[in-house]
Amino acid sequence: MRHPNLQSGLNIESQTGLSSLLAWKAIEQTGQDFTAVALSVIVPVPGVSHLHLVPAGPIPEYPSELLASDLMGQALNVWRSRFDYIIIDGSPVLPVTDAVILSGMADFTLLTARYKVVEQRALLRAYGILLSQAGPNNIGIVLNAVQKMAGEYYPAYGYADSKFDTDMRGFTHETA
Numbered sequence: 001m002r003h004p005n006l007q008s009g010l011n012i013e014s015q016t017g018l019s020s021l022l023a024w025k026a027i028e029q030t031g032q033d034f035t036a037v038a039l040s041v042i043v044p045v046p047g048v049s050h051l052h053l054v055p056a057g058p059i060p061e062y063p064s065e066l067l068a069s070d071l072m073g074q075a076l077n078v079w080r081s082r083f084d085y086i087i088i089d090g091s092p093v094l095p096v097t098d099a100v101i102l103s104g105m106a107d108f109t110l111l112t113a114r115y116k117v118v119e120q121r122a123l124l125r126a127y128g129i130l131l132s133q134a135g136p137n138n139i140g141i142v143l144n145a146v147q148k149m150a151g152e153y154y155p156a157y158g159y160a161d162s163k164f165d166t167d168m169r170g171f172t173h174e175t176a
Contacts, residue, residue, distance in 0.1 A: 017057025
């Protein structure tokens with residue numbers, strides 16, 4: 001909800017969305033049912049069957065407070081009753097608290113980082129913060145843009161060295 005670009009990348013135009021839904025007080029005055037409004041903000045993605053999107057909506061003044069609200073939990077419950085999988089695209093972990101808030105509501109949290117762009121220390125810190133909310137069995141990490149390299153020890157994984165692998169062992173649930 002801070003810099004929404006997913007809906008424009010998917011050619012979806014909408015004047016309402018998640019921020020509108022979470023600003024329930026404005027909707028409540030119209031007498032509408034929350035479940036009906038939560039379902040009404042869902043938009044099908046053109047050209048992709050069975051894929052739907054909840055646009056971000058107008059950029060709110062305090063997005064973290066809206067995401068932490070009881071209404072966000074209620075909205076997720078409504079959507080869980082209708083869909084098999086719900087993927088929430090959140091903001092970066094370290095600059096704002098949005099992803100940390102959402103990880104406490106999600107069934108699983110996937111932290112994504114670009115290899116050799118995101119510093120290991122920042123990735124480990126973000127992982128530790130999310131781990132405190134999501135729990136050790138409910139978090140994973142994806143490194144994207146990893147180049148496949150020939151090597152004796154990691155021929156299939158493409159790691160340049162084993163430092164990252166060693167550092168991450170300190171964050172597994174056996175030792176945390």
